[in-house]
């Protein structure tokens with residue numbers, strides 16, 4: 333990795349890559365990712381991107397209001413304004429500059445769809461694999477940019493402040509290395525692996541949150557976690573759950589219980605189109621009422637032709653697990669999906685530590701409040717990833733960064749990590765913080781997590797990706813449990 337860089341971006345999802353691509357060609361940017369470039373939550377996103385692109389049938393004010401209602405009005409209104417008013421420009425740029433294709437009607441206009449919590453059809457999408465389409469195009473654009481270097485399998489495990497910038501400690505190919513840069517952008521994604529079941533990619537271990545927390549940055553509302561109401565619950569039960577997109581309810585699917593009866597009218601007037609947190613809680617309450625955890629989404633009545641064309645990926649995935657959604661209801665149950673809180677940043681994605689930025693799911697701009705409106709998160713990654721790059725570019729003018737003498741890389745040798753620490757943390761989080769928290773179990777859960785955290789810190793374990801990720805999981809669990817009110 334040829335030094336020096338004007339900025340190091342940690343993460344190759346929508347926030348990291350879009351950020352890297354907004355720097356001028358004169359600035360050298362290094363993008364680090366701990367797996368392959370497309371191992372991201374971005375690549376898994378299905379439903380689409382929310383943006384007001386048709387002002388005759390929609391308005392910024394409506395999108396703002398929908399976002400605030402979903403967020404229980406705990407959103408940062410200034411950040412929501414920025415998201416909604418600037419977002420359409422970034423969505424257009426995705427299409428025009430990077431070649432992202434969204435579905436269109438026969439007359440060529442964008443075929444926007446509806447999702448829970450939206451009052452208008454404003455979700456642009458690429459069939460049911462929008463994230464993959466965006467990831468492929470942004471990866472190609474980054475690879476083609478002479479000023480951007482991408483390093484795969486590079487696990488950042490520590491950041492240290494130095495005069496005028498940061499030292500970035502990473503593992504690559506089993507060896508430790510140290511780099512320096514005047515600006516660092518954390519775009520490390522979510523925390524899904526902290527929970528027993530999640531829709532998230534295996535990269536989502538909260539590393540960026542830990543790195544920022546260890547530097548003393550303010551972390552906001554890490555317990556504002558979204559549980560998606562409809563993760564696939566059929567076939568083989570694996571840890572990473574396949575998501576049945578919000579758009580399936582948006583296109584008219586009914587939620588039914590173990591008796592094959594609709595039940596949302598008992599919990600919310602918006603029925604199946606209520607925001608995610610409401611639907612997820614309703615399912616848990618209904619499961620208690622029925623003493624049964626079998627729930628389904630039924631959309632078969634829409635007909636096989638429509639469903640195969642609109643949800644080709646979901647159709648194939650369900651079929652591979654023995655469920656034909658054109659003929660039968662899809663088994664679903666809530667599971668962890670998204671982090672609304674995170675590293676506190678301002679409207680330029682800057683943390684409270686000078687020269688350190690954070691964008692995308694690891695950051696907390698406050699746009700989502702207590703609950704994210706569907707399809708606002710890819711949009712957040714775009715808008716605030718760009719703003720980070722613009723702010724750094726502005727600040728870099730006329731600056732020179734002389735990298736300090738780099739310290740010797742860390743010794744990676746040490747004891748092997750005992751098996752099962754990550755699962756033990758998952759079990760604590762499932763017990764205490766799943767959809768409806770059990771506040772009575774928080775105190776004991778925190779004690780247990782802290783025991784694991786101390787063991788991880790003091791155990792002289794080998795410096796591996798597994799160790800780094802387990803340390804992040806334990807740290808994230810600690811911060812979440814510390815935030816929860818004790819009874």
Ligand SMILES: Cc1cc2nc3c(=O)[nH]c(=O)nc-3n(C[C@H](O)[C@H](O)[C@H](O)COP(=O)(O)OP(=O)(O)OC[C@H]3O[C@@H](n4cnc5c(N)ncnc54)[C@H](O)[C@@H]3O)c2cc1C
Nearest residue numbers: 343344345347366373374379380488521692693707709710
């Ligand atoms: C199944 C699913 C469906 C979704 N559907 C939608 C949707 O339809 N619309 C929507 O708006 N949102 C959706 N979301 C949410 C959205 O996809 C994510 O919030 C968003 O893509 C996050 O982007 P990001 O760039 O912040 O992180 P990610 O895309 O997760 O990227 C994280 C990056 O950080 C890197 N990284 C992490 N730790 C380290 C480290 N220590 N060292 C080096 N690199 C590191 C990873 O390697 C990766 O490159 C969905 C999410 C999931 C899981």
